[in-house]
Amino acid sequence: MSGNEIEISGLGKVFGQGASAFRALSDINLTIGTGEFFTLLGPSGCGKTTLLRTIAGFEAPSSGSLRINGEEVAAKGPNARPVNTVFQNYALFPHMSVAQNIGFGLKMLGKPKSEIDATVAEMLRLVRMEAMKDRKPSEISGGQQQRVALARALAPRPRVLLLDEPLSALDLKLRKEMQSELKRLQSETGITFVFVTHDQEEALTMSDRIAVMSAGRILQLGTPHEIYHAPADRFVADFIGDTNFLTVPVAASDGQAATVTLPGGTQAAARLPEGMIPVTGQEVTAVVRPEQATLMPAGQGEMQATVGTSTFFGTDTHIHLTLSDGQGFILRRQNATDMASPEPGQTVGIGLGAGTLRILKD
Numbered sequence: 001m002s003g004n005e006i007e008i009s010g011l012g013k014v015f016g017q018g019a020s021a022f023r024a025l026s027d028i029n030l031t032i033g034t035g036e037f038f039t040l041l042g043p044s045g046c047g048k049t050t051l052l053r054t055i056a057g058f059e060a061p062s063s064g065s066l067r068i069n070g071e072e073v074a075a076k077g078p079n080a081r082p083v084n085t086v087f088q089n090y091a092l093f094p095h096m097s098v099a100q101n102i103g104f105g106l107k108m109l110g111k112p113k114s115e116i117d118a119t120v121a122e123m124l125r126l127v128r129m130e131a132m133k134d135r136k137p138s139e140i141s142g143g144q145q146q147r148v149a150l151a152r153a154l155a156p157r158p159r160v161l162l163l164d165e166p167l168s169a170l171d172l173k174l175r176k177e178m179q180s181e182l183k184r185l186q187s188e189t190g191i192t193f194v195f196v197t198h199d200q201e202e203a204l205t206m207s208d209r210i211a212v213m214s215a216g217r218i219l220q221l222g223t224p225h226e227i228y229h230a231p232a233d234r235f236v237a238d239f240i241g242d243t244n245f246l247t248v249p250v251a252a253s254d255g256q257a258a259t260v261t262l263p264g265g266t267q268a269a270a271r272l273p274e275g276m277i278p279v280t281g282q283e284v285t286a287v288v289r290p291e292q293a294t295l296m297p298a299g300q301g302e303m304q305a306t307v308g309t310s311t312f313f314g315t316d317t318h319i320h321l322t323l324s325d326g327q328g329f330i331l332r333r334q335n336a337t338d339m340a341s342p343e344p345g346q347t348v349g350i351g352l353g354a355g356t357l358r359i360l361k362d
């Protein structure tokens with residue numbers, strides 16, 4: 001990675017005017033490095049496509065600045081930007097064959113036929129569509145169309161590739177394959193990828209960094225590790241992975257760390273978010289990931305609980321528990337062949353290793 005490919009500051013987008021005005025993006029600030037795999041992640045309607053279309057030049061921002069490769073482009077059209085897009089509704093040219101679709105951008109750039117043919121062949125191989133190169137879009141499946149759209153956008157080797165949920169029409173196996181193909185391709189070409197998904201697992205496995213969005217804002221910007229292990233707030237903690245939220249009183253706090261009183265009375269250290277200084281007695285929300293808690297015999301561990309239902313997922317089992325004060329808690333235990341699930345109604349202990357409890361900002 002070297003230098004900044006995309007710099008966005010104070011960017012906002014309002015659709016419509018007057019009473020029907022709708023603010024789709026608010027105060028977006030982010031820098032994407034050259035060669036970075038950057039993901040916009042968030043629920044439906046949070047503004048991912050709007051932000052991507054603004055970077056591409058299909059929407060003009062209502063405020064703020066947008067620089068690509070050091071150049072202010074907010075007033076420039078899509079064709080004047082070193083960017084290519086794979087849209088959420090990847091409309092292929094219906095009258096052209098698969099191969100012609102893929103070669104279209106190169107033809108527009110006036111590339112020689114030999115170069116176009118070689119690139120198209122490489123792209124067909126990449127997306128595993130060699131056998132269907134002469135078919136029309138109406139003669140291939142939705143997932144195959146999505147792969148052709150991807151190949152068409154990659155063929156001219158843009159500096160930046162914007163991808164709006166490009167794998168959503170693929171089945172799970174092909175999706176996994178295309179995820180690693182995309183990663184390989186991205187690291188081989190050095191093209192900066194801005195990838196949109198609402199699938200948190202896809203974001204965690206593929207990205208160098210993720211921006212978690214909600215209601216037109218970026219709530220957290222960080223590596224997959226940071227987003228998962230140090231969520232900035234309740235929304236991020238809830239959206240990324242499964243989380244237990246515990247309402248607990250603060251027993252002591254020195255501004256760096258806090259001790260909380262867990263259900264049942266045991267005191268435990270909990271990490272504090274930056275800038276939060278709770279007072280003794282204040283109720284806070286502490287989070288624990290289900291895989292960070294361990295099942296123990298009754299009487300051991302930091303908390304006691306009654307077993308509810310257990311759900312078997314193959315590699316692991318999710319055990320639903322009720323803590324001594326009535327709060328729910330889910331524990332995820334990795335399975336071994338000889339492991340029996342605990343009996344409903346049984347009392348068990350919950351062990352929390354050092355550093356697993358984290359207090360959330362209100």
Ligand SMILES: Nc1ncnc2c1ncn2[C@@H]1O[C@H](COP(=O)(O)OP(=O)(O)OP(=O)(O)O)[C@@H](O)[C@H]1O
Pocket residue numbers: 015016022024042043044045046047048049050051088198
């Ligand atoms: N042209 C438009 N005019 C008015 N509102 C719009 C327009 N385009 C998008 N919006 C609104 O802006 C918000 C963000 O839309 P956007 O398409 O960016 O969401 P998204 O995060 O991509 O969602 P999804 O995951 O469903 O694709 C939505 O509430 C949407 O209704």
Ligand SMILES: [Mg+2]
Pocket residue numbers: 048049050088164
């Ligand atoms: Mg969208």
